Amino acid sequence: MSGLNTETIASLREPLRKGDIDTFDIVNDIKRAIDQDAQHVQPLNAYIRFDMDLIGREIEESKARQPALRDTLLGGVPIAVKDLINVMGGTTTCASNILREYVSPYDATAVQNMKRCGGIPAGKLNMDEFGRGSSNENSAFGVVGNPFNRSKIPGGSSGGAACAVAADLAIAALGSDTGGSIRQPASMCGVFGIKPTYGRVSRYGLVAYASSLDQIGTSAKTVADGALLLEAISGHDVCDSTSAREAVPRFSEYVGREIKGLRIGIPDEYFGEGLDEEVRNCIHRGIKVLEEAGARIRKISLKYTRYAIATYYIIATAEASSNLARFDGIRYGTRSVETDDLIDLYHENRSKGFGEEVKRRILLGTFTLSSGYYDAYYLKAQKARTLVQRDFHDAFREVDLIVTPVSPIPAWDIGVMVDDPLQMYLADVYTVPVNLAGLPGASVPCGRTADGLPVGLQLIAPLFREDEIFRAASVVEEGFDAV
């Protein structure tokens, strides 16, 4: 018998509204599934904390605050949250030792918005430490497994989010995406994941990795759920200067709409060397589905794509080096030892508090911002970023949507790329340009490899045109459901 944990937001709203079930019932079923998974020889380890007391309190508070909770957009559905997003009263560890016991005194705006729409924050999800990684192997709380093959990675950095949603350990989840952190794990775990336009969702309360690239988004079992949850968390926020004053459409209304005449561009540069053949075939089948639904497919060129990885890793690490500087263990977080000397204290706390990948990126970023190197790296990267943006801008004069693979390869074996960070960085090749351009992008499942590993198709839209993504994604979703 499958529990309520296997349901979706859309399917739970009605019974919740009618009072047939209660949020507690859903949470209990999720908890049972998590406990059951923990018995496995290779647990998925999707959560850092799933604190029943805390979740119970959230449910009670929501009911007290909103008498009409069951009539809200999310109707009291529990939503898991990546542990990089602050939820008041519980720990926000960022999967790092340095924040292992850190309790946030405030809710992120996205969490507040979600609560207002009847979403209940339920559990904090595992991830790559501070969002730095593409495999979820860089967590102080252990590696996360891929539900389709537990010896494979789930992708990262929102690996816990995709994994939990795919394995029915969550109904849906909030994640964050700096260079593909929602889309790539969604692709590898066979769920829908969307990173909206930069500025669509407030970053207030999202622990910053790379401020100019970070964006909160959703991981969900269906396109419709992704749309509902994104609708709930979006909107301008006075607490985030970079948040957009754009009106938020009812995204869910675009799910299931026809796409006749939609112009879809296929960029040559995303189908070149390094793309796994099976992945290529899946994407082509996805394109076929779209074409059969009436979309007009045409080839386009995004010629600056080849600079995207270098550009991304310079900008992201530079910003990260500064964003992570505040974690010194002095005011909060883990203070490793007592020393007499201030500089020693910084060294000790940070050396012990951060993992290898985080340190690598701090060092890279510190280097590229150093005087004498700034112009050659950071400034040049900003210029290249403008070119990447212009590339997309030009392309969107001819097409409404761009379709590409999400990851050049399906989920790989845990451990194989740990010693080859550069190879891992290159796996982000199709996702990072979207962040550099601030565009909305999503991964929607489009079949599996012979080994049964999911493959995601990436949909990229112009700024603030998430509606187009939802239209097309629901067509792809339906096409592969039928298969």
Add this chain to the structure above:
Amino acid sequence: MQYEAVIGLEIHVQINTRTKTFCRCSTEFGAPPNTHTCPVCLGLPGALPVLNEEVIKKGITAGLALNCRVAKYSIFARKNYFYPDLPKAYQISQYALPINGPGRVKLVRPGGKEKWIGITRAHLEEDAGKLVHDEAPRGPSYVDFNRCGVPLLEIVTEPDIRTPDDAYLFLTAIKEIMQYTGVSECNMEKGELRVDVNISMREAGKDSYGVKQEIKNMNSFANVKRALEYEIKRQTRLLRSGEVLTQQTRLFDPNKNATVPMRTKEEAHDYRYFPDPDLVPVVLTSEEISMLREELPELPDRRRKRFVEEYNLTEYDAVNICSSLSTANYFEEAVRDYKQPKKIANWILTELLRYLNEQKIDIDQCLVTPAMLKELFDIMDSGVISGKIGKDVFTEMMSSGKRAGAIVEQKGLKQVSDTGKLEGVVDEVLSEHGNVVADYLGGKQKAFGFLVGQVMKKTKGKANPKLVNELLNQKIGGSDDLEQ
């Protein structure tokens, strides 16, 4: 060989806003530690800055008053360094593209000689917290983040200053401008104005620069002057003895009246400035800038000139009256319906300021309003009381807040202007001091003053001095020289 000093200043002025630069916490001074804090100014994970518009407005106002070129496009940058008073481990400041570009400020030396000092830039930034070290050896250190995020304007000058006196005058000019424009109260005790100086020596007349020494964090103009005087002597002595100076950061120790090398543990800083991605560029239109320009109040220089022209003040009095905005306002209000403004100016600069200094209070806290001071002058002018009694009445006004008229009435201080009454007293004095009268008649002019004094003494100062003079003259004749 003759050396000359090359001096540049960096002045941090606290901008007077109700809330901090990037959050809504209060900027009020003196609250219990860490009570004016929030996730933003504490730099908690995930918190983001949002720029306070008032900071921009006041920053531009300051720039306009410093004759700066105000940038239509400016950005905030992160200045990265580790220190426990800096919770984000970076200070949000401006580096490339500051809000105010080059400008200049005039200083006026005593005697009226003017000199323009170039302003390199005047940019906005946030203040850091405050460290409090326990006095016990190896005791703990505390940090108070109330000040963290309070807005500052950093004014950087060109190396245009040549003497400690000019540095002092320049700082005074900056303080006046900031107060006049309402940008800052520049309260030195509260640390609202802090100065770093750069000074090097070079052969007089040369264009090249010597090796500069930086003296950091002074909050008194007098100390800046003393520090510069010390540095000039120190550096000149070293250069004369053939030593090669190395660039150094020093601190001024007022007790030793000397600068001392700063303990530099952190080595050379590389602040790794880069544009803060959490903030958007500040974009201004010409109209917005013009509007602020139109709203600029009258600046000290203009006001001084006007006071000389309109109220006939001497240059010296005008400089002193205008050196504080509140004093200048006080003066102007007091003389609004008064025909001899110079007299009131003198009174303010002597009696009023002396009293304020003694009581260590501000003119704004003074119990005597400008209108009350004017009333006192009206009473003195009408001859009801003498100037001497006026001073006593004034002191009483300052301490009690009572009106001059009421004090004169209550204490019976009205001048005796009754000729008959005074004549009796004069006669008494003349008969008591026959020898003095003789001296006077013998040509000793000073003796007349003595007799006037005796009459005043007998009337407890209430006699109308003019009348006393007249009466004495009538009785012992002769002198036209009426002493007052």
